[in-house]
Amino acid sequence: xxxxLIEDNDTLAxxxxxxxxxxxxxxxxxxxxxxxxxxxxxDDFDLLILDINLPGRSGYQLLQSLxxxxxxxxxxxxxxxxxxxxxxxxxxLGADDYLVKPFxxxxxxxxxxALLRRERxxxxxxxxxxxxxxxxxxxxxxxxGQPIDLRPxxxxxxxxxxxxxxxxxxxxxxxxxxxTFNEAYTPNAxxxxxxxxxxxxxxxxxxxxxxxxxxxLAHVND
Amino acid sequence: xxxxxxxxxxxxRLVTRTAVLLTVVFLMLSYGVWHxxxxxxxxxxxxxxxxxxxxxxxxxxxxxxxxxxxxxxAAMEMMQLAPSDKVFYQVxxxxxxxxxxxxxxxxxxxxAPSEKPxxxxxxxxxEALRLVMQSxxxxxxxxxxxxxxxxxxxxxxxxxxxxxxxxxALLTLIGVMLxxxxxxxxxxxxxxxxxxxxxxxxxxxxxxDTSRLSATPIQEVAPLVEAINSYQQQLLHNLDTMKVFxxxxxxxxxxxxxxxxAQLDIAAQVADPATLxxxxxTIRREHLRLTRLTNQLLAHAMVVHRGDTQQLAPxxxxxxxxxILTECVRDHAHSDIEFGYHCTSTQTRVPADSVSLRExxxxxxxxxxxxxxxxxxxxxxxxxxxxxxxxxxxxxxxxGIPPHxxxxxxxxxxxxxSTKEGSGLGLAIVDAVAQAxxxxxxxxxxxxxxxxxxxxxxxxxx
Numbered sequence: 077x078x079x080x081l082i083e084d085n086d087t088l089a090x091x092x093x094x095x096x097x098x099x100x101x102x103x104x105x106x107x108x109x110x111x112x113x114x115x116x117x118x119d120d121f122d123l124l125i126l127d128i129n130l131p132g133r134s135g136y137q138l139l140q141s142l143x144x145x146x147x148x149x150x151x152x153x154x155x156x157x158x159x160x161x162x163x164x165x166x167x168x169l170g171a172d173d174y175l176v177k178p179f180x181x182x183x184x185x186x187x188x189x190a191l192l193r194r195e196r197x198x199x200x201x202x203x204x205x206x207x208x209x210x211x212x213x214x215x216x217x218x219x220x221g222q223p224i225d226l227r228p229x230x231x232x233x234x235x236x237x238x239x240x241x242x243x244x245x246x247x248x249x250x251x252x253x254x255x256t257f258n259e260a261y262t263p264n265a266x267x268x269x270x271x272x273x274x275x276x277x278x279x280x281x282x283x284x285x286x287x288x289x290x291x292x293l294a295h296v297n298d
Numbered sequence: 299x300x301x302x303x304x305x306x307x308x309x310x311r312l313v314t315r316t317a318v319l320l321t322v323v324f325l326m327l328s329y330g331v332w333h334x335x336x337x338x339x340x341x342x343x344x345x346x347x348x349x350x351x352x353x354x355x356x357x358x359x360x361x362x363x364x365x366x367x368x369x370x371x372a373a374m375e376m377m378q379l380a381p382s383d384k385v386f387y388q389v390x391x392x393x394x395x396x397x398x399x400x401x402x403x404x405x406x407x408x409x410a411p412s413e414k415p416x417x418x419x420x421x422x423x424x425e426a427l428r429l430v431m432q433s434x435x436x437x438x439x440x441x442x443x444x445x446x447x448x449x450x451x452x453x454x455x456x457x458x459x460x461x462x463x464x465x466x467a468l469l470t471l472i473g474v475m476l477x478x479x480x481x482x483x484x485x486x487x488x489x490x491x492x493x494x495x496x497x498x499x500x501x502x503x504x505x506x507d508t509s510r511l512s513a514t515p516i517q518e519v520a521p522l523v524e525a526i527n528s529y530q531q532q533l534l535h536n537l538d539t540m541k542v543f544x545x546x547x548x549x550x551x552x553x554x555x556x557x558x559x560a561q562l563d564i565a566a567q568v569a570d571p572a573t574l575x576x577x578x579x580t581i582r583r584e585h586l587r588l589t590r591l592t593n594q595l596l597a598h599a600m601v602v603h604r605g606d607t608q609q610l611a612p613x614x615x616x617x618x619x620x621x622i623l624t625e626c627v628r629d630h631a632h633s634d635i636e637f638g639y640h641c642t643s644t645q646t647r648v649p650a651d652s653v654s655l656r657e658x659x660x661x662x663x664x665x666x667x668x669x670x671x672x673x674x675x676x677x678x679x680x681x682x683x684x685x686x687x688x689x690x691x692x693x694x695x696x697x698g699i700p701p702h703x704x705x706x707x708x709x710x711x712x713x714x715x716s717t718k719e720g721s722g723l724g725l726a727i728v729d730a731v732a733q734a735x736x737x738x739x740x741x742x743x744x745x746x747x748x749x750x751x752x753x754x755x756x757x758x759x760x
Contacts (some may be wrong), residue, residue, distance in 0.1 A: 253497060285637070287627055287638065289638050290637075290638075290639040293627050293628065295631035
């Protein structure tokens with residue numbers, strides 16, 4: 077995957093390049109919105125990491141012009157301001173995620189992967205989550221290339237979680253998607269399916285957390 | 299305090315009002331003086347007219363059965379006392395026939411003869427006259443009936459006397475009025491002097507001067523001086539709090555910075571590269587601490603600032619808590635910490651500032667994660683509180699805080715355990731948020747054995 081970092085602090089930009097280079101992902105760097113627009117005009121990128129406070133035009137303006145041109149490229153916004161209003165407006169303007177400076181590189185990389193995963197999941201039949209691969213067409217899952225044995229209900233459950241990563245699913249949400257109107261089900265049945273699924277996923281980087289009183293949340297820990 | 303009234307000068311207003319009042323009094327007094335002067339003038343000249351007419355009447359005698367007149371000289375002498383006035387007279391006999399004088403002098407209306415003199419006003423030949431009619435009943439043989447003497451005088455002397463009295467009285471009145479205005483003006487200045495003195499003193503003060511304004515013996519001004527002094531004390535207190543906060547914050551930041559600096563220095567001169575990873579790890583840890591401290595300091599400042607300026611609007615606390623908890627679970631998905639949520643309130647909307655409330659709850663959850671065991675059980679709950687308020691409760695299964703340390707836990711930069719890297723600002727931020735919402739913060743023991751923090755938000759009514 078190819079990523080473009082738009083950031084005016086040289087030290088931070090250099091560190092980012094080195095970090096992503098070590099991970100095996102080339103990272104291009106632009107110091108201003110104008111330069112970023114030149115890069116975007118003759119290269120294709122899978123992801124933009126965009127700082128908001130830039131010399132000249134601000135990151136918001138680039139984001140706005142990209143979205144008004146109908147470009148759907150995932151954008152992760154970096155902001156030095158921790159005010160929630162700032163984040164909300166970034167998301168309102170069409171950013172896909174945000175991260176507040178100072179941030180942990182591991183966090184940045186994880187967020188980038190999550191964004192790319194979302195993009196790929198829509199485009200191809202395969203969802204890659206860390207060491208877990210799920211084939212939408214074949215409805216089969218592999219951990220580190222090893223197929224795992226899942227029953228139909230568990231497959232449905234896994235697919236539901238993969239499509240709703242980092243979101244809370246209530247028991248009702250799950251029941252509505254897994255069971256048709258006529259099928260009788262018990263909350264117990266869902267829990268049993270979940271317990272078995274968790275056991276099968278024990279070696280994977282996909283974690284399904286229970287939030288008591290609220291529901292379930294799946295997260296890829298890569 | 300804002301006032302929609304336009305600016306005005308107390309001095310000008312008082313003087314204007316006094317002047318208006320004095321003018322009204324002046325007009326009333328002037329009318330009285332005029333009335334009195336006219337009466338006085340009429341009184342004196344009527345007496346003169348009366349005496350002269352009586353004296354003329356003395357000169358009436360009967361000769362040959364016919365009344366006749368011997369005009370006494372004294373009467374004319376008397377009338378000379380008003381030299382600028384013309385005098386007219388008429389004497390008629392019992393049959394109404396003219397004996398002597400002007401035949402066409404105006405007669406009084408509704409006249410009934412009597413022994414008393416009859417005064418009246420009339421116009422004659424274009425001149426205003428004051429007239430008196432004196433009557434005398436003759437009872438001699440052959441001559442019996444009323445003889446009338448009419449004496450008239452123009453009014454010049456009267457007018458002069460009236461003008462003279464009026465003029466002198468008005469002059470005195472105006473003098474008194476002006477004197478009153480001057481006294482009022484001086485009085486106002488004298489009364490306002492302490493105010494100017496206070497403002498002059500305040501203006502001349504250096505910003506570093508923290509002494510109180512000296513007390514004033516003037517009872518009316520004392521409350522003002524007292525109010526200024528207590529306001530100043532309040533500001534000074536706030537300033538002191540701020541100074542302590544800045545001092546504490548600088549201490550914390552400098553300590554973290556110098557630790558990092560020291561480790562960097564050592565790392566730069568180290569001979570054995572094998573120890574580098576260890577040093578770097580230390581530097582990284584210190585740096586993380588500094589980052590967290592900076593974030594918390596800014597969050598604290600933000601929360602306090604918003605508390606001062608932000609208007610609270612009703613928001614759905616249930617939705618907010620679910621959202622924050624979801625983020626928190628996502629951030630700690632890799633750990634063994636278990637999370638729970640429980641809402642027992644049907645009404646979940648209260649006035650709140652979502653930004654600072656989010657900061658407070660994030661801090662409570664972070665604290666629970668930070669100070670709890672690795673298999674912590676953290677549960678967030680929303681319960682109805684008295685007066686339509688809501689209790690946001692965060693329970694953990696950590697070590698808790700012993701009751702005698704709970705007050706201290708709310709103070710800034712007071713870390714109870716030195717082992718864990720905390721900023722010492724977490725609960726202070728939550729406390730500031732609680733205060734900004736008019737709510738309360740309670741530190742209790744959780745039924746699960748750990749700590750329970752209860753953030754109470756007041757309901758709509760308060």
